[in-house]
Amino acid sequence: MSGLAMTPLSHLLDDVRGLRWPSRRRVSGALPGVHDSRRRGMSPELSEFRAYRQGDDPRQLDWKLLARTDRAYVRLAEERSILPTIFVLDASASMDFPSGAKSKWTLAVTVTIGLAAVAHASGDPVGLIVPTASGEILIPPRTRRGVVDELARALGVVRPEGSPALDDAMRRTGNARRIVLVSDFLGREPELTGAALALAQQGREVCAIHVVAERELDPGRDTRMVVDPEDPSLRRPLSRESVVDYRAEFDAWRAALARAWRLRGASFTEVVTSEPPARLVRRIVSA
């Protein structure tokens, strides 16, 4: 797991143990899990009695109730199902900021591992898609033991660089019912929003996690030339005079971004690199 420190991850996994990450809506999966299913079935957990209708399975008849009341009732129970979850991570160059252990990429990986551990502990299959400059890393959602370690190992070798297309990756999420997008949303933003809308219309649960660096919120007042790492032609002088306008513009953009994603039915959470990852995971799963 090069590039990721094992000890902080171990602490994180200890901190998030016991958490549950419920689905925001009833899921339609057939396999038994912990999330409320749209189906009503035969589980021992009684939900309600309904009068027998032609076509109902006779095995669902409550015979004791029929004997007492001489009426035929069908016994209905709540079904629970799994929620296949796939994480789509943004490994573009802008995520490698600020460089070092406090980068947005490090936080994105840490939060992803924490959320994957929470989902996997609930029996949900977890998978990963990371489009990178050198190719795509794809781990389909799985429930087997050790899949979280597999995710961590796969993420440990990724170096954020270039501008890989996230929207294409989101369209290749297969049968995953919960798509977790971890990104800074800098670049191909309209395409990404469109892909999220398409997924939401398919009834999938889209969870957006916006990673923001603390230095992006407070860039300081030293005058310097700044350049977009994904677009070297974009060079602007950042000074203490312009930082006020910068902050206003950045805040407005973030607010608009959150509003747009929420309007499309996605959950949207902004995380800042200065926050402890365990707290972030708790905040996301309880959102």
Add this chain to the structure above:
Amino acid sequence: MRFASPVLLIAAGVAAAAVVVLHLLARRQRHAEAFPTARFVPRQAAASAVRVERLRDIRVLAARGLALLLAGVAAARPSWQATSGETVRVIVVDRSRTTGAQRQAVVRSIAAGGITRVVVFDSTAREIDLAALGRDTAGPSARANLSAGLVAGIRTASTLRDRYARVELHLVSAVAIGAFDAGTSRIRDQWPDSIHVHRLNAALDTTRTEVAVDAAPGDQVMAMMQLAAAVTRDTARATVRVQRGPLLAAASIWGRTGGRRIVVWPPPLPGSTTDSVGVLVSATGTVAGYFRRSPIDSAGVPIIWWADGTVAARERPNADGCIRALGFEPSAVGDGALSLSMRTLVRRLLVPCGAEQAWVAASDSTVAALERPPLAAPTIATAAPATPPWVTALLIGLALLALLLERQFRRPAPEQA
């Protein structure tokens, strides 16, 4: 204004220049910082930000340069006195017998139309008036001590540097090798500027020593002289005259000019004794043999001694020349008079007046080394007057103030609401 350590001032100037160069290089190579949200920085702020940054850069640069220069000036220990705009010449004159009368003409040509201080030296040095130079005859010694002359000359010149805009140090000498000693080079380095060396022709030409011997052809002294030097009958050409017998007036007159030497070597008196084994000691060596002792006049400085300490030969001045009186006679029996050690002793009798050895001119490279300024700064003779403490404190305080200003200029201004 003078500086005790101008090198430090130069170093501070170089450091300030380096700061400017580094500043310009850093400005030229200022790299852009990767910033993912650069797109949110407004475009219109570019020009004003660059202008403000440039102004702040100049103030920071000026404060840094000023702090360095002030610290350099304080370290260089400045001092100042009211100075005249004139040039003064300090002429160090070799008054040994090697220089002759030509030195006076040379000194006067140097001193023409200017402020002049004259220091004369042979084995010792002293300062005299220029007018007194004509009355100053050559010293008794043929050997000049250049170190003594330079010490006195540099000391005089150093005292004048505070009062005159320019001080020139001139050396008038024949510059013999024997004039240098182990400390001459270091003493010369105490004068920070060049020394103008006016080299005289040596009054003594020891390369062609011709001896006129007033002795019978069969005399052993004649044979000894023929082995040691070129013997001539022409007394006008000779620089040494050996007189076998009492000193005559004509010979004495002959020897008064041109540094000529008269060796009075009388034959032994009839009653003189012969040492069983006599030993003669001189600066050039020791001779053992059979000698007869003769009494000699007590005037003059001893140049040869018997082994028991009594004087065997003396030298006394004779105007520009000298007279050497001998009180020994080699035995006519045997060839001891022609031995190598005896030949060396005889050559000792022929050297210039006041000299113990033959005069040899210093090489041109030695003279050039004497002329050119030293590489390292002088430490002793040219030390500047002390800097007033309040000046040092003021300079250091200003340097600290410049540093504080530099910190203030570097600090970003408080953000406007």
